Amino acid sequence: MNESDRKERIRQNYLSxxxxxxxxxxxxxxxxxxxxxxxxxxxxxxxxxxxxxxAGCGSLGENRPQVLWQKAESxxxxxxxxxxxxxxxxxxxxxxxxMRYAPMIHSVDSRRLLEAVAKEAxxxxxxxxxxxxxxxxxxxxxxxxxxxxxxxxLQEDRGPLVRIGGLMAMAGMGTDQGAARKQFADVRxxxxxxxxxxxxxxxxxxxxxSGDFKEAIAEGATLVRIGSRLFDGVL
Numbered sequence: 001m002n003e004s005d006r007k008e009r010i011r012q013n014y015l016s017x018x019x020x021x022x023x024x025x026x027x028x029x030x031x032x033x034x035x036x037x038x039x040x041x042x043x044x045x046x047x048x049x050x051x052x053x054x055a056g057c058g059s060l061g062e063n064r065p066q067v068l069w070q071k072a073e074s075x076x077x078x079x080x081x082x083x084x085x086x087x088x089x090x091x092x093x094x095x096x097x098x099m100r101y102a103p104m105i106h107s108v109d110s111r112r113l114l115e116a117v118a119k120e121a122x123x124x125x126x127x128x129x130x131x132x133x134x135x136x137x138x139x140x141x142x143x144x145x146x147x148x149x150x151x152x153x154l155q156e157d158r159g160p161l162v163r164i165g166g167l168m169a170m171a172g173m174g175t176d177q178g179a180a181r182k183q184f185a186d187v188r189x190x191x192x193x194x195x196x197x198x199x200x201x202x203x204x205x206x207x208x209x210s211g212d213f214k215e216a217i218a219e220g221a222t223l224v225r226i227g228s229r230l231f232d233g234v235l
Contacts, residue, residue, distance in 0.1 A: 007051045
């Protein structure tokens, strides 16, 4: 596939996803603007990632911090107005360099990591937006906090630089769309309970991927992490 064909295929894929997100949002009584598409670009290079930005996707998600900063510093992307999202497991020793790019960190999955984020934010005097990752399915193979651990963390004062804006979750391995929707509903209800208990609205719900984002939107997702659908026919 030549460069022109690749760009056009990615553009068509992105616009198709935009349309589907809009339909799903409207079907649940929400505005399309209530949902942000985070383009997950972990399987493609910087040039292909830039094609997605050119197609209109301004939010990009990476699973590995070193790949995020390599792309952010690349010739193709360094001058692009991108909002970066860190969506994979994050080691504490990668925080300082990662925070140069002001990402939203979706994957805060432990007290130790949250404490490290707060420490780093204080040392560099930079606010950081984070989501707490919840293991809603109880799947031992998945990372994330148990629902019981979330309230305790939310009640602790981390200072004004750590802005806990919501929850992130993934459906359990091998779940069908119906089961995924039930788990997303559980996340929403957990968020509502935590918001009532703490006074933090936890406005963002990061949930739903290429195979189940419609179900996630139906249950209140504000951020959907879409990868393979955007690069169909390109990879």
